[in-house]
Amino acid sequence: MKPRLTLVYPSYSKMLGTNKYYRYNVYAGLGNIPERPHIGLGYLSQYLLDKGYDHDFIDMNLLKSYSEFKKRTKRYAPDIIGLTMVTPGYLKGYKLIKRIKKDFPKSKIIVGGPHITLVLTKLFKDCPEIDVGFVSEAEQNLVDYLNQGCRPEKINGILYKKGKKVYFNPPVLEPDINKFHFPKYEKFDLPHYSGIGLYTSRGCPFRCIFCNVESYRRKAVRVRSAESVLAEIDYWYKKGQSLFPIEDDNFTFSRQRTIDLCNAIEKHRYPSIIFALGQGVRADKVDKRLLKKMYSVGFKYITIPAEAGNDKTLRSLRKGETIKQIEYAIKNACDLGFEVRVLFVVGAPGETWKDLEDSFKLAQKYPVMYCRFNNLMPIPGTALFDWVKQEKLFLRPPEKFLNSHDLDYTEPFYQTPEFSAAERKRAIIVSDQINQKLFYRYLARKLSILGPFKYPTAFMASRRFTQLFLIKYPYLYKTALLLRRKMA
Ligand code: B12
């Protein structure tokens, strides 16, 4: 008999809580999480169905309480409960697993996701209730595990224990990701989400010091074919979705694939389709011709992760880009009419307040919509984390900040002799003031239809108190987001 499996997305806000210092979410264009179904679990769920494994899926973000989870799990009676885990909030993740194991002692607990790849064999020491861990991408490995009657010995990308011994079989990544059909989220409660996100490539060969695209995926960048992505767009478009967020780390990594995809979208003529590049595209991977092509087929929102305002800090971040390339991309995107968001980090190794002023200048140089400044967070497994640890610069122990409420990056995680904690904190306040200005200018540009009234309207809408007021009332907040999206 086939094993019964429940896949679980633990509640994000219960892991991390919410911070009192609201950033300008309306500027950022973000909605409440979960806006979209979890893509990684979507891929797993799809592959399981393709291979004949029926299963249950629970998004704990959509449940009111743990007892709802317990009731539903009791009803389904799974042999295996599989949870996804990210590092932020991991202690609460372990706590949840302990609780689940206590309530369902006969079910095996398996886990996957970015956190597992970082901790590897330490996983079982931290949380002995876990039976098996999956490292990196797991579609095939999970199915192999089930096919083998849950015997882990011959499975790739798996962590398991036998008696007191712990074993790790390294993953082998699938070179042809077209093999994994795009998720149709059949086991998900789709009406609860605002739409689905596209994930069209995997891996990134760059080495930014703060990023933990794990070592396995670094070795292999793989892109889905234009046909495969188009099939996914076509499927959801026919179901009524017209705004497509793209979640890739490196969407334009393959220039030719991007052009092929644009050509295919153009040929199909999807009226009023919009693509939003929310996770960011590298400035060195878009030129004016490519941006123009993308814009013409519906790419209207673009995020450019500049990270810094000068070459010194970019070098320190090992970003592999120059400020000239970054400025060129921002300028081109603005000139072409994209709604542009630029991302910056605060407090790179060696950075000073004076360097940060270059970031503030760049943030205001072009007619962008929003610039997000985040205190740089050292995530375990990154070069930044190792450096901060070695230099003993942490302001709080990592297990504290990785499990606390200030993960909206307003509070600094470390400081350096040349850039104090107080300055790092101030940087976020200054960046919010800059955003107020940027949003005012953006609205004044977009509301030209109002004639001279555009200035007072833009002024009022861009104030911090208006933002805070909107956030308090979900209905108003949603309407504001909708209006803002219509302006793009
Ligand atoms: C899109 C995205 C988001 C979206 C999620 C959209 C969605 N609903 O899916 C949003 C904006 C909500 C988001 C939020 C956050 N994110 Co995010 N996000 C990403 C991003 C760019 C892509 C994720 C993705 O879809 N990957 C594609 C799928 C196919 O891969 P996958 O999710 O890893 O899943 C595969 C395997 O991991 C494995 N697997 C995963 N879960 C499980 C479970 C089981 C049981 C098994 C067997 C296997 C398994 O199998 C899957 C299929 O191959 C990644 C970067 C990246 N390259 O992955 C960051 C990333 C995952 N995010 C990260 C972070 C830090 C966050 C936040 C904490 C940010 C914050 N402070 O708010 C929150 C946490 C939210 C949460 N609890 O999940 C980090 C995680 C770092 C870490 N060590 O944990 C990443 C890696 C970015 C980075 N480079 O630092 N994120």
Ligand code: SF4
């Ligand atoms: S930040 Fe972006 S470009 Fe840099 S390593 Fe991570 S995914 Fe790659």
